[in-house]
Structures are given as C-alpha cells and as structure tokens.
Amino acid sequence: MRRYSAFAIAREAARYHTGWGRAWRNPTPKKSYDIVIIGAGGHGLATAYYLGKNHGLKNVAVVEKGWLGGGNTGRNTTIIRSNYLQDESAAIYEKARSLYESLSQDLNYNVMFSPRGVLMLAQTEHEIRGYKRTEHANRLQGVETRFIGPKEVKRLVPIIEISGPRYPVLGALWQPRGGTARHDAVAWGYARACSDMGIDIIQQCEVTAIRQKNGAVSGIETTKGEISCNKLGLVVAGNSGVLAEMAGFRLPIESVALQALVSEPIKPAINVVVMANTVHGYISQSDKGELVIGGGADGFNNYTQRGSFHHIEETVRALIETFPIISRLKMLRQWGGIVDMTGDRSPIIGRTPLENCFIDCGWGTGGFKAIPGSGWSMAATMARGEPDEFAAAFGMERFIEGRFIDESVAAGVAH
Amino acid sequence: MLSLHCPYCGVDVDETDLTPGGEAHLVRSGSGSDDADFEAYLFMRKNPRGVHFERWRHSFGCGKWFHAARATDTLEVFGTYSAQTKEPPQDVQERIRARRPDWKGFGKGDRI
C-alpha cells in the first residue's frame, strides 16, 4: 500500500493524480475464512482491523450488504467523549477515546480527530448534582473531566446565552480531550488498513442465512454465495435483531430512528461540542462550517431511516434558546439513522447462545465514539473465545441477573 | 410524523398527541416466574422488520391505551384496536394477510 503523505500528494500532482491506487481491494469472497464479520461499519471494520493487528488473525472477511460505512457510521454527529459515570462504561469509552488520539497515524489515514473539548451543560440543580457525580467518578477512573462554572462556559462558547429566562446555564461538565472526528474517514481508514493486511471487505453482499452445525456456527449464506467460517461476529447496528433472528436467538433490543441535521456552512462560531440534556439538544461545528445538531429518537420501532419532524422542532427550539444567534441560520439537511436500544441503554459485547457466534451491538445513540474501543474489545473477545476485560461487564446475561450498566443515572433526569 | 386512528375517540390523531408504549400483547411475569420468562417479559422484545403490534396511549386526548398493527419497514398501519385484547382482532389480521401475504400470523413465525 502506498503511504499517504504531503510528499506523495506533491508527486501525484505532477501527473494529475492519475497514479493513486485503490484505497481498498474489491475481492471476490473466498470459500472459507477463519473469521467472518457481518457489517462493514466502523465497529465491524475496527473489529477486523484489531483481529489482524493485535491478534495476527488475517484470514478474515467483513461482509456488508450495502457499502462500507453506510450505516450509522456515516450518519451520526461524530461526538467523541468518555465522561461516563459507571466504571465499565468509562473504561471502554476512554479506551476508544485514547485510541482516537493516534488513530490517524495508526491507520495512515487522517480521520481528523479533533479534541476540541466537550461541554455538557448543567441547567438545573439536579443536573449539577449528576455532573458533579460524574466528575468525581471520572477523576478516580482516570478520565480527565472538570465541572466548570457559567463564566468559564461563556469563555469557551461566547455565543451561548448563560442567563436564559427558563433554563440558565449553571455550569457544565467539561472534557477537554473530547471532541469530534470525520466519521466517513474512520470507516475508510479502517477499511484501507484492513485491506492492506489481507482482510477481505466484501460489499454489496447481503447475508441471507446463518449456517449451524452441532449448535455452533459453520458459515453464512449470502447473495454472493456460501462462505464458511469458524467464528462469526455480528456487528450490524440497526439490524442486530434481524441477524439475531437468523442465528436463532433474541436480543433485548429495539430499533428506533434517531435524527440529526446540519445548518448551512458559516464561519467559525462554536469551537467546542456542546450537549444540553435538559433541553435535548447537542451541537458542534464541522470543519466545513456546518452546525451539526443531534435530535431526539422516536419511541417506536422503525427501520425507515426517517424520523418524526417534531423531534427536530424540539431540538432546534432548545438550541435557539441556548444559542440565540442561530435563529436566522437555516437547516440544510436532516436525516435519520436506526439505532439499537437495549434494556439499560448500554451496549452488548460478547458471546451469544450460538456457539462461536459473537455479537457487538446495542450502542444506542452513542456508537461512533466507541468505535476503536469496541473493535479492540470485540477482536480480543473473538480471538480468545471469551470476553476480554472491557467486554466482561457488557454480556447479555446481565439482563437476567438484573445487573445493569445504566448511564441515565447521571443524565440529570429526575427519576 | 405518524397519524393513528384512536379507536375510542374515532379521530385520526397526530403522533404528538400520543405516547408510544412498546410491544403489545405482552404477558406479565410476576411473582413465581422463572428467570428466563421474567427476563423475556422485561427485555426480550420483538423487533421485526415488518408487521408489528404495539401499544399507544392517546395521552393528550381521551387518555386511553390502544393497540396498533403497523409495519416497521414502511410505517403502514393495518389497524388500531382496543388494548383490552389478548390478540389482534380477526379483521385486522385479515387486512395484514391481504397486504402482506408472507406474514406468518400472530404469534407464529416468532422462532424464539
């Protein structure tokens, strides 16, 4: 693989860029692989990458029914943070965040990780308590966060309205090394690095059945033929329930539409990521100048990748109240993605009732930030055949035991 | 923005007047149930890409819960009916069969 660099660009410029090769191969599937991953989104590709890189397992295929990175990886609001309350969540999200720090160099693909900082606004006394609780936890977990006062919030985000009549900003939880990354580039970078290691990424290949032998997985049937494998990973956010049914088990998951939108591009206005949970809105500005805004999720099962417009209205309303100058900006585009919601809103990583079939799903509305950590952990789990240190707490059995990993605890929602 | 027919008020109602309530026809597992049944009751939801039965409350209207038979892949609604039923009424099931010939029937085709 040609290394990417400024020098390589300069050399190619001389011949009108006709010399660049493919970023990833477009292989015909082999009859058999050691490991097959279903789903070439960020999580699936990262799993394959770390299988190769950390565990030397390169006889791996990633099959994808559409195009790689075309699911939630390509339609999220790209926020990266790890200021979670529970130890188990903080561990895996912080692992992911720290991998993001050097992901561009690791993959030789600029994923534009931008640690511009993430602010979570506290707008009620209850929210202050919740975020202070997280701050205390994070300090002891080794996650760098800080609760800051309204003046410092204003300094970080000059366009914010601190003393709004309804919900004044009372402070914020600040994670200075949180931020954003270029979502497509994360998928493309992993894909290119996987391909370079000899891992096959097979796009336009829909799985139609999962084959089993003696209670263990033996392969898959796809629109591009049968592929046998020793181990199978299901990494298909939004479609986990459908794949699980093929594999013969049920998941504690429901699929709902989550929406997002962007404004027209404007000159730099907001330099950090701001999340306002009381009023249900979060916002950042892309490197292109668009305000990227996350909206709410529908409360009903839905596979259409379209949501209901009133969520957009509620979000925009709240953001105008918090950032009054955006009132005269315009919404350029809105879209939806399908997210997997589990019973405690935390992910599932681990074994399934089907032997040698593993699953990584249920990331809900927060999957993008977890990609490197999720892939790292899923790869280790699949390589060893049992959950690694990060996945241990996220097994499906927690629901039967009543052992939840509930992050809404600190969300400032009055229970 | 869904619009559902409230079977009690007899009017079509915007989604913003309603509260979604998840899967319909759940059977409660209370005291004495075994772990697997109880887990299934609390967490194991049907999540089909296709025909689905779910609960809604006309919360800004009559306050009544009702059930809807709806497709999760197209958002088509096959009918709404009383929440005080153990299974979808025959006419609703027939309408689903007419629109979705491959539908396996209520409670059937759930492999697990």
Add this chain to the structure above:
Amino acid sequence: MSARLARHGRLIDRRKPLQFTFNGRHLHGYQGDTLASALLANGQTLVGRSFKYHRPRGIVAAGPEEPNALVGLGKGAGFEPNQRATTTELFDGLIAESQNHWPSLEFDLGAVNKAMARFFPAGFYYKTFMFPRAAWEHLFEPIVRGAAGLGRVPQEKDKDTYEYFYHTTDILIVGGGIAGLQAAEIAGKSGLRVLLIEQTPDWGGRAMVDGVQINGIGAADWVEKALARLRAMPNVILRSRMMGAGVYDHGYALGYERLSDHDPKIPGPRHRLWRIRARRIITATGAIERPLSFAGNDIPGVMLAGAVRDYLENYGVSPGELTLVVTNNDNAYLSAIALHEAGLTVPAIIDARPEATGALPQKARALGLRVETGCAIGTVHGGKRVTSVTLCNQAGSGAILDEIPCDAVAMSGGWSPVVHLWSHCGGKLRWDADQAMFRPDPARPPRGANGAGFVIAAGTANGHLAAEAVMEDAAEAAAAAVRALGAKADPAKRATARSMPEMPILPVWSMPANAGPKLRMKTWLDFQNDVKVSDVRLAAQEGYESVEHTKRYTTLGMASDQGKLSNINGLAVLADSLSRDIPQVGTTTFRPPYHPISFGAIAGEARGPLFKPLRKSPIHDWLDANGAHWEPVADWRRPYCLRRSGETVKEAVTREILNTRQNVGLLDASTLGKIIVKGPDAGRFLDMLYTNMMSSLKVGRCRYGLMCNENGFLIDDGVVVRLSDDTFLCHTTSGGSDRIHAWMEEWLQTEWWDWQVYTANVTEQFAQIGIVGPKARSVLEALGGMDVSREALPFMAFQEGQIAGIRARVYRISFSGELSYEIAVPAALGQAFWNKALAAGGDFGMQPYGTEALHVMRAEKGFIMIGDETDGTVIPQDLNLGWAISRKKDDFLGKRAQQRPHMVDPNRKQLVGLLTEDPQVVLPDAAHAVEGPKRANGMENIIGHVTSSYYSPTLGHSIAMALIKGGSRRMGETLRFPVADGVVIRAQVVDPVFLDKEGERQNV
C-alpha cells in the same frame, strides 16, 4: 457586461425604483426584481467566492438552485448569512454583502488556494496533515477550520417572530406553474379541499418565459384567468411565497411561508411553518436545468440558458452583450432567439449534437445566427468575467477550431425534474435514457398509512418537458388524486397547451467527449464546493465507487444547493469512470428540506416567554414578589429559599431551618402530586402498585408508601390517604404527578382491565400548604374552625372540614420530623388561605421556607428524597426501607425483579449516614468513596458515593448520606473520599437518622 434593457421585464414595475446596497455600493433596481436580477442590472457579475479555492463566482441560475450568489443580508439583529440572491425579492433599503473573501470580493487573498488547486484534489486532507501528530491539532486543523464556512456569523439575537400553522387538506399541490394551476382547477371542481402553494411571489412558472400558448391565449393571460377561477372556489386555498419544504410519513408535509422577507416592514411573524396533513400530494415542482461540463464553466458570466431567458423576459436584464449559447438540446435555442430579438448579439450557438434540425434551430438559423453542430466548448477564457471561448469538436479531445469573443455563456445540458418531494418519503425514481433524466417511478410511490401511494408527480416534475404533455399529465394527476379520494373528476375538461416542438436531447456529460486530465481539472461539477470532473474520476479510481462514497469523498452535492445542479452530472461522470450505466450507479438520498429553511421557523413561536410552559402553583406570584430564589422542579418552579433584603442564599436557608425548628414555618407544597383512586378494587390495586400494604389502611389515616417499577427500582414515594372505604388519595413527588397517574392508568387499562378502579389526577385542584414546627398547632388553632388537637388529629391522620372559613383537608404528616400539618384547599382559594395563615402565624414567628430548608430538614431525619437517594437503579432494600415492603403480599410491581441475583447481592450499595472527621467540613455532593489499592486497569476502587450532604444548622455539624457497597455492614468504619487531587475527606459510617431518632418532635 450585464445590464438593464430598455424593454422587457414582465415582473418589474419600472415606475417603482428601489435603492439598495451591495458591499456598501449604492445601487438601484425596481419593484419586482430579485436581488440577483438587480445585481445583474447594475453590471455586478462577480457576486461571491467559492468554498475551497476562493474562485470568483457569478450568478448561474434564477431560482433556488443557485449555488454561487449567496449573500449576507441585512444588519444587526436582522442580519442573515447565505441568502440566495436569486430568491431574495428586492426591497427599498436592502443591504447585501458578498461572502467568503478577504479583504474584498475583488481582491481575495484566499484565492492563493486557486494556484494550489493541483495539490488539493478531492480528499487530499485524508492523506496528509498527519505528521507530526500534534501538528494536526495545533496547526493544520485550526487553519482548515478558520477557512471553513461561507457566511458571517450573526452577532445579535434575532428580534423577529415565527409561528406554526396546522392545516388539513384533501389535496396539497406543490408548485404554482401551469401544471399546478391545471391540477388545482381539476381537483377544485371536485369539491375536495385543495391547497396550492408556490414558492415564488408569482404564478405560472416558466410558461410565460417559454412563450407557451394555453387554450389559444398567451400563458400569462391564461394564468390570470385560471387564478380568478380558483379564487372563486371556496374549497381552494392559494398561497404564494410558500415552499413545499418536505414530505414526511402519513401524508405530512411542511410548507415554508415567507411573510415579510420581501418587505421587513410588514409586522407580524417573519416565517410561518405550515404543518400540513394531506390525503394526497401532487408535486408540480417543475424541473431544473443542468449545466454542461466544459473547462472554465465556473467563470462569472457562464449561466444556465433558462436563467438567461428568465432574466431577460422577467426582469429586462441581459447577462452580456455577446452571449454565446452552448447546448445539447433544442430548448436553449429559445434563449438565443430571445437574446437576438432583444437586440443583443449571439455570436454562436454551439450544439454538441451532430445535427440540429428542429423547428427552433431552423428558426435560429433563419434569424441569421451562427449554429455550430457537433461542436463543444474547449475552454472558457477569462478571470472574473468571461472574455472568450474556444470552439472544438465534441467528439475530440479539445483541439481548438476557433476562438469566439463573448462576455457571457448560456449553457444547457438538459433538464432534470424536481423529484425531491417525491423522494423524501421513499418514492423511487427510474432513469429515462431518452430524455436523460431521473423521473418518478409511478409504480413505486411513497406509501402512506393505508399502504397506498400518496404522492403523485405532475407535469415537468413527472418528466414531461413539452407544455402539451405537461398540461395533460397535470390534469390526469389531479383526476387520479380526486378519484383515489372517492370523488369525481373530469380530466377531459382540461386546458390544452401549445409550444414550439423540440427534437431529442443528446446526453453530454463531458465536453469535449474525450477531454484529458488537464481540461477535467478545470471542469466544474459543483460550483460552490469546487468539485471538478477530475475529482469524481479520482474517487472512482481510488475505490470510492458507491455514489455515497463519491459524494462524501469529493463533497459533490454537499454544498448549500444540495447538488441541485451538480448531482446528475456528477453521477454520470462516476458511471462513465466505472464503465457502468447511470441507473446502476443510482442517486444519493434526497433529504428534506427541499431548500434550506430558517431555524426560527422550525422553532415556531416557542421562544422567550413562550419557549416552554412553566407550571405555576397558586402561590407562585406571592413567592416571586417575596424574595423567591427559584429552582426548576420538573416543569414547576419552587423557591429554593425566600431571601430577605441583604441576605445571602445560604443565610436565608439557615434562618428558615432554625425558625422552622424553633417556631413555625410555612411551605407551599402545592406541586405535590395528588391522585384519587376509587372503586371496589382500589385497595387491591394499590397493593400491587405500592410495596407496602395499602388495603389495610383505615379510613381517616395516612401511610407512607413506595412505588417500584417492574425492574424493582424505586420510582416514587408519598403519603397515601384513605378518604373512604373505596376511595384513596395518593400523594406523589412534584415531578411524579403526571407520570404516576399515567402509570396507574397503564396498568388498569392494559393489564388489570377487569378490576373496578377509577383514577383522577387532582394535583392542581388543591393548593397544599405545610404549617410546620413546634408552634404549628397554635397557628392552626388561631386560624380556627377545626379541632387539631393530638387526640382529634393524631400523627398520620387526616380531617376534612373548614379552616379559617375555607373548606380544607388537613393531613398530619411530617417530612421534617416536626409537628406538621399539610392543609389542602381549593386552588382558587390558595392565596387567600396563605394570606390568612401568614397573618395568623405572625404572632408565633412564622416564616415561609423553601425547598433547600425542606431538604436539609429531611436529611437531618434521614428521610430519603426521590432523585437524590434514588437514581433509577436503587431498590427500597438499598435504602433500609425494608420495613415498607410487605411480606404478606404474593405480588406487587417490582417484587419479582427484587429476587434476581444482583438484587439480593449483600454487596449492593446501601444507604448509610456519614459524619466527617472534621464536623465543620461538608462533603461535596456526589463525592465518591474509594477503598484499597487501584484496580488492575488503573482505576481507583470506587465503593460508593454521597447522595445528600449538608451543613445542619440544627445540629451544628455537617451531615451526609451515601450509598456504599455493603454499607450496612460497615457501621463505624471510616471511609476515604478523595474530592480533588491530593485532597481526601474522611468520614465515619453512621446511622442516617441524625436528629430525634425516637420521633418525639412530630408526635407531640
């Protein structure tokens, strides 16, 4: 140079001149102008700079598809960036500025990027800026982000208002061109309700510009008559300046009405967002002309041929004196002929087709115009303005045949139907190879609630380009919609149109056909985002083969015009690069809105005081006037404390606590939820809802109860009162009233529907006022009317009667540990009672108190607070509330869950009290306790956290409660709380009841 002509201009009123400024320059136009036409009339060809290379940009189009002429409009609170000059109606005093340049539009330093363009191909940033690692964060990204964006950021708060409007209709017709008008007439005659909307101020669309005849008269005359007929129909509503912004599920559509953008002096809301529910939607949204792909097609002066015609006919503006026309179809000849007839020079018509034999080319030749068939533009020359073009063979690679001087180029690559609204909700497209366009596939429409297609495309939007077919198709579309709704329509009674016949188009995706890399690097697809043919080819070459990959890798179609001009050309280039057919490549997904809409309109009226409803107790205004320091509690506000002048919040809280403990306090507890539960099965029902036994409660008595969800977690608490044999009154937390009422109804309606229980939420029926403290009884006695003695009204009892002449229920319950009464009176009399209580309490030192005093006093007593000691993961057992869980009951909500392994784990977090080693040190809220060495992963071993922590003025030392792993076994242990780097607070585990363990104070 572009200029105003002496004649032409059917939309402008030359008797009404208007003044405006552009970049500070004073210019003038006429009523009816758009900002774009007025700029052109003033010779302002250069209007902006492109996103990436800062290349000079001129006006390309005449409608919302315009990618270049984006301006900052207005000033101060009325400033708005990124307004299309082409959709901005001119008004007197309009102020506009161009965007994305420094120091000026004419001389832009950012244009150095242009010189570097060769080093900045598509996606170059993914390949560089990685080394050294810190450089991206500290050097490159700041540069990239600093250069990002187009328009300026508004600096002031928007003073305008916005609103919504709900509208239900049988048929919504989007587009007020001749197809929309035709459809509206056919549909209107059926008697069904019809709403016809048009995004511009004018009706009729392009028909007048194109010289169409309808029913034997000119299109303009027919449109006037059709409008008059429609206005006479009571069932038809016409709205102009209203765009169909989006189509959503179940026939929901958004209409974006701009009420005062064309004249900011008009009072009232600026925009109105219509939330339309339609049974059928007809999209008569017309078509957008495609540019042609030739080198230099981005130089100012290169315009769409249709737009040239629009400016000429509608506004009397010429794009240049020498306008060269380049085309692959007959339609563009209309522009050439119009220019010629207006007395302007058309140096040549370059037609890529091998021959041009249609009526229009023949007419052009007859007028003496030079027509070059089989030819192409090799390169456009010019910098900030076109100066000439080179002519070459379309079939070749660009060898120059001739150089033709000109100052404008009118280009036409054919027309693409506007299929956005058709596609938003899942309507599919098919590729029409003959007409080289994607058009709606009627077999795969968006489907509504009943499974039937609810959108019908009509006219040009349905792929019919000739006016004859447009009018026929629109009539059929309307008739189909009417019939689908069970009414009658007669499409035969339609108007018929006549236009100049046109010969088939020749799809041309590259000009010349074999243009090499050098030309491809100068051939623009996306003018705003600077995406060129070479970029799309590079994406394909590198494996970004899916159309979504190509779009994202090159940013093609991601500019603020959302690819209205670039998408089809781009995917044709992609298809060619991959040697696939266009339909195999497919399109990207169309997402709402059709054209950007203001955030203000999306938010509607809900801003400032109307942002979000604030629930007010009957005492709210009095509290507000008497020093309330408010805190939000659910949608209510409750006073944290009531400050006296000169007092700090902390001082006020301390005073309130001490006064309540020593004398008597007055509390507005009206926000507490109150739910009546009545019926023969009410007791049985409450036994299921609460963890304790409620059916055994005696009439006239009160009992504290806990509610859990099916997961076993505590969700609410409160006092239950038995009013009569079959009637209970359940108190909930302030935040819980609606939630718990809904929770009760859910179980009654969906699980135990055969149980005879009715509920009613009477929270707001009553003002509930607490009179609390050792002198409380004296105050009630002073108010008079009820025997509130220890015997008549013992602890946990209630009485109904009159107090101070007001009918009331008096509950003797206590959340502070003091002698305490809560008095419920009708809300309308709440303030009256409050006043009487204040007057009667004066002699006893009564003072009102707020929620913080309430919280401290309950913590002194070790009472839990939902939301403090609970967080959605806490079961009653964790809080030592086992006494409130009935062992006699077979079942209650949450019982089964509490038997699961994790719930009976003795190492769960349990509630304990804490006393800090230094009694004057108050533990920070939510501080965490740690134990032992760090864990293997480097984290501290956290064993729990503080749930409530206060300085108790009553006790003179700090108190705290915490949830600690295995807490109940740790009595007497000292725990470590590292609260900041290097700061550790030590506290001893104690019983959480700090004051009056025996409860003597409340039992007096």
Add this chain to the structure above:
Amino acid sequence: MSDAVSVCNGASFSGAVQVLDAGLCGMITLRGDLADEKLSAAVKAATGMGLPKPRRIKKGKRGAVAWMSPDELLIFVDYDLADSTVTKIERALQGQYFLAVNVSDARATFALQGTGVREVIAKGAPVDMSPQGLPVGEIRRTRLGQVAAAFWLSDEEHLTLVCFRSVGSFVYDWLCNAATEGTLPRLTG
C-alpha cells in the same frame, strides 16, 4: 367565596380575535359506565341534561356536559355549585362503581371571540380546524403548543378553551400572541 380567583384574574386581550379569562367555572369529572341508565339519570338530575354522544358537548340552561372518553364526562356548572353537584351525583349513584370529583380549581378557562378563532387555534393544535374537521358543538382534547387543552366552538365566532390551571398564564400569553392583529392566514380562497 369572594376570595376565589381564576388564574388570570379576568384578563382580556383584543387582537385579531378577543381572548378572555373566562373566570371560575365549576367542573366535575365523572367516570363510570356511560351506558348505564342510572348514571345518565344522575347526570340528568344534577344538570338537567342527557348524555352527549362521543366527542360532543351538550349545553343546557344549568351548564353543559362534555364527552371526554368512553368512560368519562366533564360536567360544567356554576363554580359555587360544583361541590353540591358532586354530592348530588354521589347520592344518586351510591353503591355504583363510579368516580365523581370536583376539578373546577384544577382548570383555567378562556373564551375566544371573533372571526378567526379557528385560525388562532390552528397555530398550535394538531387538529383539522375546518368546520368539517371540528363542527360546532364538538369538543376536542389535544395539545395547544406544548400543553394539554380541550376546546369547542359554540358557534363560528365563539370558542371556549380549557387547560390546566398551572399553565393558565402560559396559555393566555400563547393565545394573545397567536391572536396578534394581522397574523391570521385566511383559510378560504
């Protein structure tokens, strides 16, 4: 009962239509089996009126009765008569399975008058406000802006709206804003 105050204390606003705080109004929630003859007899005895059909409100000399849900009525009487009317109903239905409760103080009531009352409401309620969508005499429970509300027209120019007392002043402000002069879109040609 001179101390009793309605939430906006009789405020009024004149804009495109008139908005009035309609003052205190007696209201009783009656839940029970609406098909039961004893129940309809009790309502008749207490108010002089029979039961309305679903979604309808029936007006008489002594007040009105509105259909709220399949097992719920809202009875309107003079504010001062609410408690005694509850007592009357309770007596009449003694031993039956029902619930009657005075909710007068839990509500705020507004009267809208003028041409355009339908359009004012259409700015905030997801309801077909045309005469065929909401005929005179039909009550609709829905939301207005962000809060729950119920309303009906007694003729084309008179609309009554009931909401919860705690949001009464918010609703009043909302209505006045929506009724600003010159801001009503015409719903005819």
